[in-house]
Amino acid sequence: MTDHLLEVQQLSVEFHTTGGRVKAVQDVSWHLDSGDVLAILGESGSGKSVSAAAVMDLIDMPPGKITSGKILFNGSDLLQMSRTERRKINGQKIAMIFQDPLSHLNPVYTAGWQIEETLTIHGTSKKQARQQTLELLERVGIPDPATSAKKYPHQFSGGQRQRLMIAMALALRPDILIADEPTTALDVTVQAQILALLNDLQNETGMGLLLITHDLGVVAEIAERVVVMNAGRIVEQGTARDIYRNPSHPYTKELIAAAPGKGDMPADHSRRPEALLSVQGLSKSFGLFEAVKDVSFDLMAGECVAIVGESGSGKSTLANTLLRLQEASTGQAIYKGRDLFTLSAKDLFAIRREIQMVFQDPTQSLNPRMSIYQLISEAWVIHKEILPRTLWNDRVHELLNQVGLSPEHAKRYPHQFSGGQRQRIAIARALALEPKIIICDEAVSALDVQVQAQVIALLSRLRKELDLAYLFIAHDLPVVRDFADRVIVMQNGRIVEQGSVRKIFENPSQPYTRSLLASSLDPDPDIQAARRATRQVESAEQDTRT
Amino acid sequence: MQCLTRASGIDQLNNTGTDTLLVADAPSPVIQIFRMLWRDKLATTAAIFLLAVICCALFGPMLLEDVATKQNLRGRNAPPFDFSTAWTFWLGGDALGRPLLARIIVAASNTIMVAAGAVFFSLLIGSTLGLIAGYTSKLGSQIIMRLADVIMSFPSLLLAVIVLYMLPASVGNLIIVLAITRIPVYLRTARAEVLEIRERMFVQAATIMGASTPRIVFRHILPLVFPTLITIATLDFAFVMLAESSLSFLGIGIQPPEITWGLMVAQGRPYLTSAWWLSFWPGLAIILTTLSLNLLSNWMRVALDPQQRWRLETSQQSD
Incomplete structure (x- = not known):
């Protein structure tokens, strides 16, 4: 019964709103062991974050109210504990990272200071904390840790900020890491790196990883087990592969069917002869920075x-210049024989x-x-x-x-x-x-x-x-x-x-x-596992080469 | 649509509720406004109080002018709540034995005229300039903002003294002076809000549709700036009333025998230790008027905002 590291039993949470009571989650049960990766999958409003928020004591009460259920951590019920006792567990035993790292890092302190602070608050000496901070920064893949520790959050890219958050969360060697949509705000290539990092760290430390996400791809990449939520209830749970191969609940089936990139690609039809919009040599620079450089393409009717x-590839700037929300620096956009830019x-x-x-x-x-x-x-x-x-x-x-x-x-x-x-x-x-x-x-x-x-x-x-x-x-x-x-x-x-x-x-x-x-x-x-394997082989090859 | 977010789901429930209500008896917009006002009891009280003040301002001088100016030396600093005297003396008498209640009613006229006039003109001119400064080229904005800086760096009392030295002290001139000194407040607020709102997506969407600048400014930006400006205006009402009294005190504002609430507060000041009621009652009138305006503007902010309006439309099923 109590042999799971973290177990949520029959948890129900309500919110009192002006529109009446809203049942955010009902009878939600799941468990997490050390070394385990569990994903909670759901769309917006499905209540996927609520049970994790309950674990971290992040639900505002009121308007929120936990109406039933238990949250067992190492066998003791978190919901029965006092605030002080829970604070000892939060951060030290269970750490959390969020979707938007920029809003969770204090902009007026350096990155290094903020990680050190986490350590010193929990009783590490200053000198040791500094040493550990540099090790952590190195471990999460921040280049040149000594210099980076002196930088402020805005000087890092989105992916690096998420790495900082992970470093901060791992500073106290927690037993459980909860990641709430950790890669949603990131570019795909960065997302893959962050997930790989999480995976490595999890293997290394043997902690339990709870991942909250809306993305089937993220689940496939990293999770062993998955809990699918819809409208505050768990509709299905099992191993990631089973759920993907044999979804039993209609909601899960719909969700898997809706995943993009599975349909037939349109055949290479012959393009219509004349271009509706023809962009030639479009450039747009802001001061010395060139956001769009010499872009040319045709768009046919239909x-x-x-x-x-x-992000940063200039695609939105391109759209804005075509609509004259911003003026192009050079180039032409011919529409019906006339240049849009002039x-x-x-x-x-x-x-x-x-x-x-x-x-x-x-x-x-x-x-x-x-x-x-x-x-x-x-x-x-x-x-x-x-x-x-x-x-x-x-x-x-x-x-x-x-x-x-x-x-x-x-x-x-x-x-x-x-x-x-x-x-x-x-x-x-x-x-x-x-x-x-x-x-x-x-x-x-x-x-x-x-x-x-x-x-x-x-x-x-x-x-x-x-x-x-x-x-x-x-x-x-x-x-x-x-x-x-x-x-x-x-x-x-x-x-x-x-x-x-x-x-x-x-x-x-x-x-x-x-x-x-x-x-x-x-x-x-399965596809993700295969891709992971090829990536590992490639990186191993690179290692041997260098 | 199976994937409603939780919040919009609630709103939809509310909305279907109000929709059926609207279809059921389909009231005219005026009745709808009254209904929304009735839902907020504080705002209703405020509206009734303001209506009373406006009635006093309109009819007070006509009916009570003589009573309010008649001196009665035996009734000097007569204490309030002496119900054996005429009703005009129930709030006491002033230093010359004139009935305070009657004077407050009569003074409402000048006070409201000066305050409303000054607030209205500073709001109008300030927000227009603010909208222009927020939406035009850098140069135009610079010129307007530096003008505002000049007004702000000039002590408003000094400005008033200079203007009223050149022009005779009258209600009209007082309004001009007070309006000019308050313009920068609206101007800066309006400009700051415009600068933020003009970057929002829906303004870009309107630009792409080909909306003209006046349309973007008045249809898309102004409705979002307006509630803030109105809130400032109601707060400014009290400020203007007191500023007017300090001008009267300096001898360049409204002069006796003309009366305003601010002037009455100033006149009662020397007697504060012996006859508190001389300043207290007109002061209370100022406070209650401002408070009512504030409550009403608060209600209006909710009533004007489609996202908040349901709070006033649905009945008390919440709480």
Whole structure:
């Protein structure tokens, strides 16, 4: 009974909100042993983080309330302990790392100071703490530990900050490390490195690792066992391979089916002869820094071109310059025989209609003070020639139907919808202008997998119905695999490689494209295991060579 | 949509609730506003109080002018709560034996006119300039901001003395002086908020649609800045009332026999130890008016925000 290191039994947590009581998790039970890697998998709002928060005593009470259950750590119930007793366990025995390392590091202290502090608080001498800090920094792969310890958090990259967080969490040699979405904010190549680091550290120290994630790929990469949660309940648990191979619950089946990058790639169709938008030699620099360097590509009518790159690759700057949100430094973008970059304000206004954009975060791209009707009809307030006022109501309803929402939604405000629904509203708004090209800047990155699949299906349908061309910007290769016709891979502001989807995915010619493909995580544990093995062989070969 | 986030799920529940309510009796917008006001009892009280003050300001001078200015030396510093006297003396009498209650009612007119006028004009001019400074080129913004710095670095009393030295002291001129000295507050707040909001995605989305600058500023940015400005304006109301009294004290503001609450506080000051009620009652009037405005503006901030409005729309199932 008590032979597990950490065991959560029949845990139920409620939150009192103005809308009544919300049962965040109900009857959740799981356990973790030392040397074990358990993943809790769920979409946003599934309650996946709640049980870990209960373990760490992070639930605010009230409004939260633990209505039933036990949390046993080494056989004693954490919920019966006093705050002081729990503080001795938190940090020392159970440590936690979070999604966004920047907001969890204090910006006014150096990285080294913050790690030392963790050690000295728990009774290590100053001198020893400094020594240990340098060892830890070295262990988590921070280059040049002595200099790095004197740097401030903002001087590190996102991946390095997550390494710092891991160093801090491991400083006291905890028995359990809880990682809440540790790699969600990171680029794929960095994500792979961080997961590898976590895996190594876990093997080395024999600690228990609890990973909370929404990503099947992360589960496949690192977890032995997985708990699948939906709407506050555990729907299924078992080993990662069993769950992936033989999901028994319909929710798990849907979740696995929704994972991107599994469908058929579109055949290499012949492109239409004339380019709708032709970008030539586009560069954009901010001072001395060149964000986009000499980018050229064509977008045909009705075609979907995906631009893939990691953060800092210049893909969003490219979109912004095409829309004249930022002025290009040099280059041309020929649309219907005219250069977008030299258009006068008046000509630009006419062309605005035809090139629209859907943003990454629909929460921010919809004005919170406007109703859905106002948001969509704003297009016709601005461009009066599109539609006479008497038809607005019908057209709003038609557009809402087209994007899979119901006409009654027109009276509501953006905050009353879920993320996926908001993105549909943003798409409806773009469609209101009857554009020829829609630029999707990370349009599905902030959405859950299932919703992501739905929005992509919607975009594909609209493309066929309305003969739209998409410029689809993403950081994630699998997402564009079943959707795009062509892929452009960008790195450091340059186009590394471009070609049809089939060519990029099956026969990438550039090493960067290959590393991107290799780092993106496959939801199949077996495939990930095979990839891990090849990586190890490669690194071993490199070691022997050097 | 099976994947509602938890929070929006709650909102949706609330919303379906209100929707059915709206469909059921479909009240006009005015009735809806009254309903929302009624839900917040404090704001209702505040609104009623302010309505009373406005009535005093409108009709007080007409009805009580003579009573309020009639001296009665036997009733000098008459104590309050002596219910054997006429009702106008229930709050006591001032140093010249004039009834305080009547004077407060009459003084409401000047006080509210000066305060409301000054706050309105400083709000209007300050926020307009702030919106311009926040949304124009660097140069335009620089010019406006340095102008604001000049006003701010100039002691407001000195400015008032200079202006009122050149112009006769009247309600109109007092409003101008007080408005000018308060402009920078709105200007700086408005500009700071605009600078933040203009970078938000939905402003970019509007730009991409081809929205003109006035449309972006008035339709997209102003509604988000407005609640903050209104809150500052209500707080400023009290400040302006007291500033006006200090001008009167210096002899350059409203002069007796004209009266304002601020002037009454100032006039009662020498008697504070012997007759506290001379300053207390007009002071209380200032406090209650400002407090009511604050409560009402707080209600308005919620009522104007679609994300918060449900708090006033749904009944007390919460708590």
